Amino acid sequence: MNKWTKTLALVISGILIIGTVVAPIQAAMGATEQQLEGANVLLDEYCSGVASGYVLPQTPELLLASIPSATPALSASAEPTAEPTAKPAEDSVKKDKNGHIKLNLNYSRLGIANKVDTYLNIRRKPSRSASIVGKLTKNAGCHIYKIKKGWAKIVSGGVNGWVKASYLTTDQKAEDLAAKVGRDCAEIQTDSLRVRALPTTDAPIYSVVSKGEEFRIKKKTLTLDFVKEIVKKEKISDDAMKRSGGYEAIEKNMGDFICIYVDNEYAFVAKEYVKEQYSLKRAASVRTVSSSKSSGVSSSQASIAEYAKQFLGNPYVWGGSSLTGGTDCSGFTMSLYRKYGHSLPHNAAAQSSVTRSVSDPKPGDLFFYSNGSRINHVAMYIGGGMVIHASNPSDGIKISNAYYRQPVKIGRVM
Numbered sequence: 184m185n186k187w188t189k190t191l192a193l194v195i196s197g198i199l200i201i202g203t204v205v206a207p208i209q210a211a212m213g214a215t216e217q218q219l220e221g222a223n224v225l226l227d228e229y230c231s232g233v234a235s236g237y238v239l240p241q242t243p244e245l246l247l248a249s250i251p252s253a254t255p256a257l258s259a260s261a262e263p264t265a266e267p268t269a270k271p272a273e274d275s276v277k278k279d280k281n282g283h284i285k286l287n288l289n290y291s292r293l294g295i296a297n298k299v300d301t302y303l304n305i306r307r308k309p310s311r312s313a314s315i316v317g318k319l320t321k322n323a324g325c326h327i328y329k330i331k332k333g334w335a336k337i338v339s340g341g342v343n344g345w346v347k348a349s350y351l352t353t354d355q356k357a358e359d360l361a362a363k364v365g366r367d368c369a370e371i372q373t374d375s376l377r378v379r380a381l382p383t384t385d386a387p388i389y390s391v392v393s394k395g396e397e398f399r400i401k402k403k404t405l406t407l408d409f410v411k412e413i414v415k416k417e418k419i420s421d422d423a424m425k426r427s428g429g430y431e432a433i434e435k436n437m438g439d440f441i442c443i444y445v446d447n448e449y450a451f452v453a454k455e456y457v458k459e460q461y462s463l464k465r466a467a468s469v470r471t472v473s474s475s476k477s478s479g480v481s482s483s484q485a486s487i488a489e490y491a492k493q494f495l496g497n498p499y500v501w502g503g504s505s506l507t508g509g510t511d512c513s514g515f516t517m518s519l520y521r522k523y524g525h526s527l528p529h530n531a532a533a534q535s536s537v538t539r540s541v542s543d544p545k546p547g548d549l550f551f552y553s554n555g556s557r558i559n560h561v562a563m564y565i566g567g568g569m570v571i572h573a574s575n576p577s578d579g580i581k582i583s584n585a586y587y588r589q590p591v592k593i594g595r596v597m
Contacts, residue, residue: 276362276461284361287368287397287462290326294337294351295360295463297322301496303351305344305466309334317342317466320496320581322364324463327353340465361463366577367400369443369457375589380419380555382410382440382451386427389450389555391589397462398443398452399577405437413442413449445588446512446552446560447501447575467582472546472566480545480566483523483597488546488565491519495571498579504529512561515573515580516549519563525596532558538594550585551592558591 277285283293296303296319305317309331317340319325325339325346335348352360374394379386382405392398402409410433414424427433440451441459472489474482500509504518513534517527527534535551535558544550544564552560562572562583570585 276365284358284365285461286324286361286365287370287460288324288326288339288465290324292327292354293357293361294325294327294335294353295322295357295364296320296325296346296350297352297360297364298350299496301494303346305337305339305342305346307344309336309345313345315469315471316344317468318492318495318582319346319466320464320578322360322463323465324357324361325351325466327351340467342466342468365461365463367403367459368397368462369400369441369452369459370397370462371395371452371456372458373456376452376456378443378445378450378452379440380417380423380450381414381427381433382437382442383427383433384436384453385432386451387423387555389448390445390552392445392452393584393586393588396584396587398445399575400459401442401444401449403441403459405440405442407434407437409442410437417449444575444577445554446572447499448554448559450554464578467569468567469565469569469582470567479543481597484545484547487519487523487597488563490522491563491565491571492582494580495582496579499573499576510573510580512573516561516563520596523597527596531561534561535592535594538592538596541593541595544585544593545595547595547597549594549596550590551594552588553591560588564593 279285283290286293299319299321301321303319303323304315305319306313307316319339323339325337328336328338330336330348330353333348334345335351335353336345337343351357371392371394375391376394378389378392380389381387407430410430413419424430439453439455441454441457442449442451469492472480472485474480474485494506494515497507498509499511501511502514503509503511504514506515506518510518513527513529513531516534517529520527527537531551534549538549541548546564546566548564550562550564550570551558552562560572562570562585564585565571565582568585569582571580571582573580574583
C-alpha cells in the first residue's frame with residue numbers, strides 16, 4: 184500500500200467519525216462582500232465542494248443536513264509550498280507631517296522589539312515577577328509612553344503593559360528599522376469578509392475572515408498573467424474557472440481585488456472592504472492557563488497550552504516538525520501532542536478526522552480552517568479566545584484570534 188493509498192484510507196475512516204460541526208459563537212455572523220448579500224447565499228457557496236479524499240465539514244451557520252457536491256476549487260496537496268518573504272514596496276513607506284512613518288499603530292515614540300530572538304514578554308507591572316499580559320514577537324512595534332528604571336510602559340495591539348527597555352530599538356533608529364521590517368498589509372474593515380479563490384465575486388469562497396484582522400499583501404495591482412500563475416500554482420480546477428466566468432470575467436473584475444496571503448496560501452479580497460497600510464507586527468494578548476474544576480480545564484490541557492507558547496516566534500518550515508528549527512501547522516500540533524503521549528498524523532485534514540468535535544473550546548483543542556474545498560490549516564487553542572499556530576515563513580509561529588478565519592471544526596484530542 185503506497186503512502187497516498189494509506190492517506191486516503193485514513194481520511195475515509197476519519198470521515199466516518201466526524202460528526203456535525205458545532206457552531207462557534209463568533210462564526211455566526213453573515214459574511215460580507217457586498218453589504219446586501221445574504222448569509223445563506225454566502226454559506227451555501229462556502230460549503231459547496233468535496234475535495235479529493237476530504238469532505239468539507241458543515242459550516243456552522245447553515246446547519247445543513249448535507250453538503251452539496253462540487254468540484255474542488257483548489258488543489259488537495261497536504262500543505263502549500265513555502266513562499267519567500269516579500270519585501271515592502273518603496274512607495275509603501277510614507278510619512279506624516281511630523282516625519283513619522285505611517286503605520287498600523289498610533290505612536291509618538293516608536294519602539295520595536297528587535298533585540299530578541301523570538302519574543303518579548305509584556306508584564307502587568309515593571310517587574311520580572313509580574314504576570315504576563317501579552318507578547319511582542321521579534322520586530323513587532325509599540326508606542327512607548329515612558330521609560331523608567333530600565334522598564335518601558337507600552338501599548339501595542341490593544342495590549343498595555345511593561346517590557347524591559349533594553350530589548351527595544353527606539354526613536355529614530357526604530358523609524359529607520361520600521362522601513363526595513365514592515366510589510367504591506369490589508370486590514371479587514373467589515374464584520375466578516377469573504378475571501379475568494381479568484382478575483383471575482385463569482386469565484387469559489389476560500390474563507391471568511393474577521394474585522395480588524397491583518398493579512399500580508401502579495402500583490403496590489405493584479406494582472407492577467409499573475410492570475411494565471413496563481414491558477415497554475417494552486418491547481419485551480421476547470422469547474423472553479425467556469426464558475427468564476429473564465430479569464431474574461433476575471434480580467435474585467437480583477438481591478439477591484441488585491442491578492443493576500445492567508446497563512447501560507449494565496450487568496451483575493453475586494454479592495455472596497457479592506458484598508459491597505461504599511462504595518463508592523465503587533466502584540467498578542469495572552470493569559471496564563473491554569474487547571475480548575477470550575478472552568479473544566481484539566482491539568483493536561485493547561486500544561487500543553489503553556490508548553491505551546493514557549494515556541495512563539497520560532498520559524499515556519501513547510502513539511503517540518505521541529506518546534507525550534509522549523510515546522511508547518513500540522514507538524515507543530517503533532518509535535519506538541521507527541522510530548523503528551525498522543526500520536527497525530529502530519530496533515531491538518533487527517534488530524535481533523537481523528538479528533539472529536541466540541542462546542543466549548545478548551546486550551547489544547549485544535550481549530551481547523553478550510554480553503555473552501557479542504558481543511559488546509561490547524562491551530563491550537565490557548566484560552567482567552569486565542570490560538571497559536573505555525574502560520575507562514577514571514578510570521579513563523581504566531582498567536583492569533585481564534586476566529587481570524589472562520590473555523591470549520593473544533594477538535595479535541597484529550
